[in-house]
Amino acid sequence: MNFIETRGNDGTREEEVSFSYAILNPSASFGGLYVPKELPKLDENFLEDHINKSYKELAYNILKAFEIDIEDEEINKALNLYDNFDDASNPCPVVKVKNDLFVHEQYHGPTRAFKDMALQPFGSILSSIAKKRDEKYLILAATSGDTGPAALNTFKNKDNIQVACLYPDGGTSDVQRLQMVCEDGKNLKVLGIHGNFDDAQTALKNLLASNSFKEELQRDGIKLSAANSVNFGRIIFQIIYHFWSYIQLLKQEEIIYGEKIYLVVPSGNFGNVLGGYYAKQMGVPIEKLLVASNENDILTQWINTGVYDIRDKELKLTKSPAMDILKSSNIERVLYSLYGAKRTKDFFDQLNENKIFTMSKEETLKLQEIFSAINSDDKYGSKIIKDFLDDGYLMDPHTATCLKAYENLKDKDLKTVIYSTAEWTKFSPTVLNSLHENDISYSDKEALEIISNEYNAKLPKSISDLFSSKVNHDLVIKKENIEEEIVKFIRD
Numbered sequence: 379m380n381f382i383e384t385r386g387n388d389g390t391r392e393e394e395v396s397f398s399y400a401i402l403n404p405s406a407s408f409g410g411l412y413v414p415k416e417l418p419k420l421d422e423n424f425l426e427d428h429i430n431k432s433y434k435e436l437a438y439n440i441l442k443a444f445e446i447d448i449e450d451e452e453i454n455k456a457l458n459l460y461d462n463f464d465d466a467s468n469p470c471p472v473v474k475v476k477n478d479l480f481v482h483e484q485y486h487g488p489t490r491a492f493k494d495m496a497l498q499p500f501g502s503i504l505s506s507i508a509k510k511r512d513e514k515y516l517i518l519a520a521t522s523g524d525t526g527p528a529a530l531n532t533f534k535n536k537d538n539i540q541v542a543c544l545y546p547d548g549g550t551s552d553v554q555r556l557q558m559v560c561e562d563g564k565n566l567k568v569l570g571i572h573g574n575f576d577d578a579q580t581a582l583k584n585l586l587a588s589n590s591f592k593e594e595l596q597r598d599g600i601k602l603s604a605a606n607s608v609n610f611g612r613i614i615f616q617i618i619y620h621f622w623s624y625i626q627l628l629k630q631e632e633i634i635y636g637e638k639i640y641l642v643v644p645s646g647n648f649g650n651v652l653g654g655y656y657a658k659q660m661g662v663p664i665e666k667l668l669v670a671s672n673e674n675d676i677l678t679q680w681i682n683t684g685v686y687d688i689r690d691k692e693l694k695l696t697k698s699p700a701m702d703i704l705k706s707s708n709i710e711r712v713l714y715s716l717y718g719a720k721r722t723k724d725f726f727d728q729l730n731e732n733k734i735f736t737m738s739k740e741e742t743l744k745l746q747e748i749f750s751a752i753n754s755d756d757k758y759g760s761k762i763i764k765d766f767l768d769d770g771y772l773m774d775p776h777t778a779t780c781l782k783a784y785e786n787l788k789d790k791d792l793k794t795v796i797y798s799t800a801e802w803t804k805f806s807p808t809v810l811n812s813l814h815e816n817d818i819s820y821s822d823k824e825a826l827e828i829i830s831n832e833y834n835a836k837l838p839k840s841i842s843d844l845f846s847s848k849v850n851h852d853l854v855i856k857k858e859n860i861e862e863e864i865v866k867f868i869r870d
């Protein structure tokens with residue numbers, strides 16, 4: 379299946395490209411993104427046929443339905459990475475917590491956050507395509523916490539790929555920082571930056587625009603690619619697990635075939651819930667996609683009003699940092715799907731020029747048939763974390779934002795699956811403050827120990843080992859020196 383562009387074609391690129399082209403070169407005409415020309419049509423019995431199949435079989439069959447230009451051997455190699463999750467046969471379990479409420483745990487991979495669900499197999503596929511084409515790629519990543527560890531983990535020692543990862547020194551949790559600086563692999567470079575996440579991201583954008591940098595890369599025959607969620611190579615793996623939600627409820631005999639369900643997704647860049655949107659288009663009986671935001675409520679505002687307005691908005695730092703966002707990249711793919719390329723380009727031209735775009739009433743209603751949204755604050759999240767632990771379920775602050783949607787946005791009495799995007803171990807000081815109802819400042823190490831002792835919560839070895847691991851990347855540099863350091867790294 380071929381891929382086309384969300385803002386139309388500028389005449390300098392191919393009008394349609396293959397899957398492998400789209401994932402190696404994720405930026406399309408006019409700053410747009412690649413999307414499949416159409417979504418595959420699945421067999422009527424597809425869901426029921428997978429009740430007794432493994433996650434890998436489901437994933438294989440969905441990838442095949444997209445007719446991607448990747449050989450079976452490479453697909454299987456990528457999917458075998460799910461064997462490294464806690465339970466190879468069920469990498470993302472769907473757990474019942476109340477009568478009509480289920481938690482889809484997406485954090486059972488190597489870095490304990492949902493980014494592994496897609497980045498693990500994506501890393502393998504990207505490297506195999508680069509190798510087959512005999513091309514070398516540099517992946518640049520700026521991270522506020524979860525993407526960096528997951529990208530480094532998946533690309534470590536992979537052929538034909540090098541990764542340079544920038545993080546704000548002091549701007550991530552201890553666990554997230556250690557997951558990055560302790561990762562070893564000759565093809566990885568991790569750089570702490572003096573400044574905040576915005577500074578790291580701006581530095582990265584400047585680098586991408588720098589001619590001297592591009593010339594340096596060209597001299598070494600290296601091309602640039604991206605592993606953020608604008609890359610459809612990540613999105614495709616994020617469609618599969620929404621099928622899994624439905625199939626697991628069928629398998630657990632919680633629903634009968636055809637019965638609709640709600641999905642609640644804690645959202646930032648809108649990649650996770652976009653996968654749910656595609657799954658719904660492909661026939662999964664989803665009543666509605668409920669979007670949870672934190673105090674950075676831009677997505678909630680957009681869905682509730684049809685206006686995307688960042689004129690007076692400033693980014694707030696919250697206890698669910700992976701959802702702290704102003705510009706959410708993947709709404710673009712929804713806009714394209716609902717209103718077409720011309721209108722999508724319109725919206726983004728408006729946004730770039732005036733920091734606001736406004737949809738018509740009809741357009742807004744169309745969006746609201748599919749999505750509802752609500753936001754919540756840290757105080758609410760704290761209370762949810764405590765209440766749920768009282769009932770024996772431990773969750774992280776991102777997951778906690780989902781409960782507001784569950785409590786407020788359902789018009790129908792249907793089963794609901796909320797997505798748990800991180801394990802509590804990644805945000806343990808916040809979780810401990812919630813459980814103890816205090817605001818003492820704990821280190822990650824202290825909070826992990828206290829929670830695991832007091833509440834008998836399991837600490838995965840990959841987390842506890844971090845505190846005695848060797849630091850392989852100890853550079854913290856000024857923004858001005860990033861280019862020089864990265865050039866040094868690719869020459870090594």
Ligand SMILES: *Cc1c(COP(=O)(O)O)cnc(C)c1O
Pocket residue numbers: 491492493524525607644645646647648649650651700701776799800
């Ligand atoms: C990335 C992330 C999110 C947001 O997901 P999007 O696909 O960007 O909407 C939510 N929670 C956690 C823990 C994450 O790492």
